[in-house]
Amino acid sequence: MSDYSYVRTDMLPQKEPPVSTVGPIGWARTNLFSGVFNSVVTVLMLALVIWILVNLLSWVFTPTWAAQSLSECREIIAALGKEHGACWGVIRERWIQLLFGFYPSELYWRPILTLILLFVAMAPILFSERVPRQLLYVSAAFPFLAPWLMWGGTLWLPLMVAFGIVIGYAVLKVLSPVIGTLGGTLAAIILPILCWVFAAGPVAQGLHGIIPVGIQGVESRLFGGFMLSVWIGVVAIGISLPLGIVLALGRQSDLMIVKYMSVGFIEFIRGVPLITLLFVASTLLNIFMPPGTNFDIILRVMIMATLFASAYMAEVIRGGLAALPRGQYEAADALGLDYWRAQRLIIMPQALKISIPGIVSTFIGLFKDTTLVSIIGLLDPLGLSGSIRADANWNGIVWELYGFIALLFFLSCFAMSRYSMHLERKLRTDHR
Amino acid sequence: MSQLAPEKTIDASAMKVSDEVAIQISDMNKWYGTFHVLRDIDLTVYRGERIVICGPSGSGKSTLIRCINRLEEHQAGKIVVDGIELTSDLKNIDKVRSEVGMVFQHFNLFPHLTILENCTLAPIWVRKVPRKEAEERAMHFLSKVKIPDQALKYPGQLSGGQQQRVAIARSLCMMPRIMLFDEPTSALDPEMIKEVLDTMIELAEEGMTMLCVTHEMGFAQAVANRVIFMADGQIVEQNEPKEFFNNPKSERTQQFLSQIIGH
Numbered sequence: 001m002s003d004y005s006y007v008r009t010d011m012l013p014q015k016e017p018p019v020s021t022v023g024p025i026g027w028a029r030t031n032l033f034s035g036v037f038n039s040v041v042t043v044l045m046l047a048l049v050i051w052i053l054v055n056l057l058s059w060v061f062t063p064t065w066a067a068q069s070l071s072e073c074r075e076i077i078a079a080l081g082k083e084h085g086a087c088w089g090v091i092r093e094r095w096i097q098l099l100f101g102f103y104p105s106e107l108y109w110r111p112i113l114t115l116i117l118l119f120v121a122m123a124p125i126l127f128s129e130r131v132p133r134q135l136l137y138v139s140a141a142f143p144f145l146a147p148w149l150m151w152g153g154t155l156w157l158p159l160m161v162a163f164g165i166v167i168g169y170a171v172l173k174v175l176s177p178v179i180g181t182l183g184g185t186l187a188a189i190i191l192p193i194l195c196w197v198f199a200a201g202p203v204a205q206g207l208h209g210i211i212p213v214g215i216q217g218v219e220s221r222l223f224g225g226f227m228l229s230v231w232i233g234v235v236a237i238g239i240s241l242p243l244g245i246v247l248a249l250g251r252q253s254d255l256m257i258v259k260y261m262s263v264g265f266i267e268f269i270r271g272v273p274l275i276t277l278l279f280v281a282s283t284l285l286n287i288f289m290p291p292g293t294n295f296d297i298i299l300r301v302m303i304m305a306t307l308f309a310s311a312y313m314a315e316v317i318r319g320g321l322a323a324l325p326r327g328q329y330e331a332a333d334a335l336g337l338d339y340w341r342a343q344r345l346i347i348m349p350q351a352l353k354i355s356i357p358g359i360v361s362t363f364i365g366l367f368k369d370t371t372l373v374s375i376i377g378l379l380d381p382l383g384l385s386g387s388i389r390a391d392a393n394w395n396g397i398v399w400e401l402y403g404f405i406a407l408l409f410f411l412s413c414f415a416m417s418r419y420s421m422h423l424e425r426k427l428r429t430d431h432r
Numbered sequence: 433m434s435q436l437a438p439e440k441t442i443d444a445s446a447m448k449v450s451d452e453v454a455i456q457i458s459d460m461n462k463w464y465g466t467f468h469v470l471r472d473i474d475l476t477v478y479r480g481e482r483i484v485i486c487g488p489s490g491s492g493k494s495t496l497i498r499c500i501n502r503l504e505e506h507q508a509g510k511i512v513v514d515g516i517e518l519t520s521d522l523k524n525i526d527k528v529r530s531e532v533g534m535v536f537q538h539f540n541l542f543p544h545l546t547i548l549e550n551c552t553l554a555p556i557w558v559r560k561v562p563r564k565e566a567e568e569r570a571m572h573f574l575s576k577v578k579i580p581d582q583a584l585k586y587p588g589q590l591s592g593g594q595q596q597r598v599a600i601a602r603s604l605c606m607m608p609r610i611m612l613f614d615e616p617t618s619a620l621d622p623e624m625i626k627e628v629l630d631t632m633i634e635l636a637e638e639g640m641t642m643l644c645v646t647h648e649m650g651f652a653q654a655v656a657n658r659v660i661f662m663a664d665g666q667i668v669e670q671n672e673p674k675e676f677f678n679n680p681k682s683e684r685t686q687q688f689l690s691q692i693i694g695h
Contacts, residue, residue: 330503331540335554335606336530338522345553349544429544429586 069393101224154214156204164192224379244313269311282376320355360420460509484652487662533603541587593624613644
């Protein structure tokens, strides 16, 4: 028998790891004080953070909430013996305007109700496992209810718009067995659009003449503030995702026309700055409209923002599709699933899951891009901040206004980001 | 290649070949671009046959069985499966696919669905089986492949051998009349190969019509009633297993067999 021959007779039990590698002490030791250089850097950075915080907090905490003008703020701060300080009077005086623009104050309940309904409508989609499924009816009604609440007018208009979708569905069911799926789908898209553009308005007016049901109308030029950003953002986000999925599938399609139309659309939209599209929406589009038509400016902006985002969305989702192994398509095919079922049950759930970070990035980017509408004269928070600073009382104020607006946007975008992380964790099924 | 020494005796009582034609391939040709992958393939498979297809890599054996459920399209010749000819008609293709089960080298389970959902998806959406019945059927086949207790886990939590057995169960849930196996054990560790082969042997014992692309020559000797050797896109030799292994006729076959067995 050779020297290294060995047989273990007793198996070793599991032992605790050394104390210095676990717990808070272990964490600090490995992350903050691992070596002389790292310890020095840690102490220096700590000092820097404290210095910034002390200065920032002394600027933020000033008793200027009640001030009526910038000069009054300056007196209060000077009386405290401080050199700098925030002037919060402007926020107290204008926060409602920054939130609602010039929306009639007696009708504030309508955008607030819309926002509450938005959360109720999103709940069954975002947190499907925690809320009753019946809430999906609210989700289905929301796209028709929300514009009516925001703009007001006759109730017949949203009903007519919903009717257009019913027509589309009926056409799809009746025609596609007769003239094929592609023809049926095209007819089901074109007919409702014709119905909306030409029939919905007059018919709704006619019906309103017979049975008047409606609430006070609010003109688009009164829309403004953070409400406007959220309104444009929600619509564009809500529509760009399904549109992006369709475009991504179109780009991968075997049908030449569908493929090249998708590619052309995506490449054109991605090749043009959003500002250009918004200018087209605000000025050029009217030239192509029949004379006398009044196509709402906010609606036009929404359409442009949606198209812009959907082109990016399509590419993000195409990335997800490309990341799926070919075997997934083959397995779906081999089981006899047809194209749409395979897409809905096998391909899209996985491709969208892979694309979540990209999709949410596009959402966040889109939401922040809504501030660009100030350039074509809409009064979003940035547009309003210009007019507030033009007020003699607040002339010279910068940080407080922009800080407030930044806070609003940060809270919204951070919430989206956290939700996407939650979703990724929830959908992780590979290794747990 | 590992040899399967069949430890369990095989019950051949139900392994009967009828004279009903299950698959008829005549004069079939396929090209990848200008590369001629399958050349003048003629093959008639009778119901109840267990055919093993072997050959060097790149010989077109996988392509051949993938043509049978039209994962690959053939450009010339005729393939008739269960009386349905495969053309570009999508309805016929989906019909054939729902009658023909397929097991892949890399399992191709759906990672976002549980094992049970993997097995019930196609019966519910393609065959319109009620959910409850589909679940009962799935549990039946999962017990048959001996993993009923994993039904609520996700594919990523299972070992390779278990995943492949789930893939077999998933195919069986569609009640196929023909099963295709595309190198089902090539991606598995040796100790897992046996559990998958055992499942396949059980399937053969029940009289399933099977076409297997595999290098498991032990399996071929024990179960197959016919072995087909392919090289360069052509069927070079086919025979019953005993003759094929003991007395290969063509030089190409002899060379192949000496390489995979004689080491």
